[in-house]
Amino acid sequence: MNLEGNALVGNIPNTINKLHNLQELNLSNNKLEGELPQNINELSKLSTLALANNDLNGAMPEGMENMKKLKELYLANNGFTDLDGLRQLSEQQLVLTDVEVKNGEFRPIDFTKPQEGLSKLKFEDFED
Numbered sequence: 638m639n640l641e642g643n644a645l646v647g648n649i650p651n652t653i654n655k656l657h658n659l660q661e662l663n664l665s666n667n668k669l670e671g672e673l674p675q676n677i678n679e680l681s682k683l684s685t686l687a688l689a690n691n692d693l694n695g696a697m698p699e700g701m702e703n704m705k706k707l708k709e710l711y712l713a714n715n716g717f718t719d720l721d722g723l724r725q726l727s728e729q730q731l732v733l734t735d736v737e738v739k740n741g742e743f744r745p746i747d748f749t750k751p752q753e754g755l756s757k758l759k760f761e762d763f764e765d
Contacts, residue, residue: 654679697722
């Protein structure tokens, strides 16, 4: 489902988990705000999740390891403050081929542990 650049506003609805067979979700370049719904991790068939260039914030939901087919994740230019949910992906040894996170303010993340599941991880333009 490609809804990129459709001037969508507000929160991503909690009913997102009803889209059981969704494989790609592109909500980039809108005016979405708030935190990601905790049940977004129920989209187990999702291979691409693109949320770049919105006003989303807060933490990545717990249980991201349920998204076993996730390969591409775009979070750039939002206000996410906690990416610990991504660590769960790597602990499951999932292979993400592309992750982009930039222009965010994050609390410290301990990447001294191997993050083998993340084959391409970019962090840019962090502010303290």
